[in-house]
Amino acid sequence: MTTRASTAPVPRVRRRPQWPVPAGLILLSLIPVIAGAARLTELTGGAVVTAQNARFFASPVPVVTHILSVTTYSLLGAFQFLPALRGRRGWHRAAGRILAPAGLLAALSGLWMAAFYPLPPGDGPALFVLRMVFGSAMAASIVLGVAAIVRRDFMRHGAWMTRGYAIGVAAGTQALVSLPWILLVGPPDEPTRAVLLGAAWVINVAVAEYVIRSRRRRGRRTRAGSPQSSGGAESIQRVRG
Numbered sequence: 505m506t507t508r509a510s511t512a513p514v515p516r517v518r519r520r521p522q523w524p525v526p527a528g529l530i531l532l533s534l535i536p537v538i539a540g541a542a543r544l545t546e547l548t549g550g551a552v553v554t555a556q557n558a559r560f561f562a563s564p565v566p567v568v569t570h571i572l573s574v575t576t577y578s579l580l581g582a583f584q585f586l587p588a589l590r591g592r593r594g595w596h597r598a599a600g601r602i603l604a605p606a607g608l609l610a611a612l613s614g615l616w617m618a619a620f621y622p623l624p625p626g627d628g629p630a631l632f633v634l635r636m637v638f639g640s641a642m643a644a645s646i647v648l649g650v651a652a653i654v655r656r657d658f659m660r661h662g663a664w665m666t667r668g669y670a671i672g673v674a675a676g677t678q679a680l681v682s683l684p685w686i687l688l689v690g691p692p693d694e695p696t697r698a699v700l701l702g703a704a705w706v707i708n709v710a711v712a713e714y715v716i717r718s719r720r721r722r723g724r725r726t727r728a729g730s731p732q733s734s735g736g737a738e739s740i741q742r743v744r745g
Contacts, residue, residue: 526582532676533578539675540571559621566613566621573609574672576602581669600665604650607668611643628694634702642671659723663716670712671705678704 546557547568553561560567581603589595618635645668652661681704685692692700 522587526586529582529585529673530579532680533582533673534676535679536673536675537575537578540575543567544571556624559624563621566616569609570613570617573606573613574675577606577610577669578673578676580606581672584665584669600653603665604646607646607672608643610672611639611646611668615639615643626691626694626697628698630695630698631701634698634705638671638674638705642668645671659720662719666712666716667709670708674705674708677708680704681707 543557543560545551547560547564551557580599583589584596584599584603589599615636618632618639623632645664649661649664649668652658652664678701682692682697682700685696685700
């Protein structure tokens with residue numbers, strides 16, 4: 505009886521670069537982070553009160569909470585999309601314990617501001633509804649993500665947290681979507697502003713769903729190609745007598 509190992513060539517696995525996605529998310533997050541830093545400077549530096557900022561001076565706690573929580577959530581959350589770190593259970597768990605409360609604070613403070621701050625010039629009822637819908641969706645996504653990880657349902661946990669993060673960093677996308685209109689047409693009116701900002705939320709959610717489905721397809725392919733699922737025919741030795 506002779507024993508010989510399979511001589512089938514082992515395909516070379518081409519590793520994808522890991523940093524483009526986190527780097528892109530950080531750059532996208534810098535837009536609201538810089539705007540938030542400017543707002544904090546305005547509040548603490550004794551700036552002139554105008555129609556645009558009067559509501560923040562009248563009640564600064566919600567906006568300060570929102571800025572600090574969004575900054576933490578958007579920047580730290582970008583590193584959760586780095587495979588080298590996401591694969592480290594200690595890092596992922598520690599970061600998650602910061603991100604979940606920060607994301608909830610960002611969503612809830614945003615909802616509070618939408619509900620109780622006076623509407624600034626340029627906003628309107630349509631944008632108010634959009635903010636309430638997407639703010640609630642962000643909070644619900646984070647809660648469902650936490651509930652999933654408590655059940656050790658890692659796939660659903662990742663999906664819900666990805667959706668929550670996509671909504672949370674939409675402010676950067678809103679700036680990118682609105683800028684061409686402002687440059688080519690001018691400041692948008694209330695309906696146009698609502699459409700532009702709403703489109704940015706939809707874009708982010710659509711990208712999140714694409715990422716989630718891509719993960720599921722890769723997971724199915726990995727399980728289908730594993731030795732356990734194929735009987736290990738390619739990896740065990742063949743015995744002939």
